[in-house]
Amino acid sequence: MALPVTAARVCRLAGRTVTSPSGRHRRAVSLPTRRCYISASTGNNLHFKLDERTAHSSLDLFKKDTGVIYRMLGLDPSHVLDNPERFRDWAVVFGxxxxxxxxxxxxxxxxxxQEFRVGVAEALMSRDDCVGTNSSSWxxxxxxxKWFAMTSNKLxxxxxxxxxxxxGVLLDYEAGFLGLVDVEKPRIIHTIRAEFKGPLCPAFGLWDGELLTHSxxxxxEGLK
Structure with missing residues (x-):
């Protein structure tokens, strides 16, 4: 995946060695206490925000629509803009x-x-369903x-x-898999296999607390 040299680095604790692309000669740089990702404004990296048009009335978006918080009472559904893309019965929001x-x-x-779901769903998935309960979401x-993988209502x-x-969430559309990633190792903990046939959206369900997305x-490196 080609990335511009001007891409901004995003680093966290982990411990790793990376290669610096700067200068005329490439050289290994030891980073014993950090792991670096590269956040690029161009290329194939997926950039998304949460889509307010799909958000259930119990979910509030924040931090420029990259985060979502669950409100027990939520908004009065009659005060939420009527939109056919909005989830009506379940606390779900799409990217x-x-x-x-x-x-x-x-x-x-x-x-x-203490209760949430993260993954992908077909963009045209029924808004009357919850993610994981049908064959259109993984x-x-x-x-x-406890953790679980879920599709077609099977745990x-x-x-x-x-x-x-x-x-972390890793999606390979052509290979037909969705992986749950331990970001500290990093490694794939569990994989869901599927044959994806239509456009997918990042999908999130939330029944308490907050989720903040990082796209x-x-x-x-090292994920298969």
Missing amino acids: DEKISSGRHYWEVTVKKS VFGYAQR VPVTLVGKPDRV GLEEP
């Missing part, structure tokens, strides 16, 4: 970009949430202190994952 090809990676920071969920337990703080990230 505002459609994916029809390629390999894409994004992360989600979890704040005070998600990783967290509830009752598969996901082990070796602790209480969430920040997780425009390059895939960490």
Whole structure:
């Protein structure tokens, strides 16, 4: 994936060695306490915000539509703009970009949430359903202190994952898989296999707390 030299770096604690593209000669730079991603304004990196037009009335968007917070009472549905794209019965919101090809990676920071779902769904998925309950959506969920993978209303337990703080999502459209990524290793913890046939959107369900999305990230090295 080609990236401009002027791309801005985004770094977090982790421990890693990267190659610096600056200057006339490439050289290895040891970063014993940090991991770096490259956030680019161009290229194939998926950039998205949350689409307010799809958000259930119990969900409020914030931080320039990159975060979502659950409100127990929510808004009076009669005060929410009537939109056929809006989820009516479930606390779900989609990202505002459609994916029809390629390999894409994004992360989600979890704040005070004990029940949520992250993944992808067909852009034309029924707004009367919840993500994970039909054959048009593929998600990783967290509830009752346990992780699971879910599609067509079938749950598969996901082990070796602790209480969430920040997780990654890796989508390969052509290869037909969606991966849950441990961002600290980094490694793929669990994979959902599927045959994607239509445009997909990043999808999120939230029943308490907050989620903050991070798009425009390059895939960490070493993921298969």
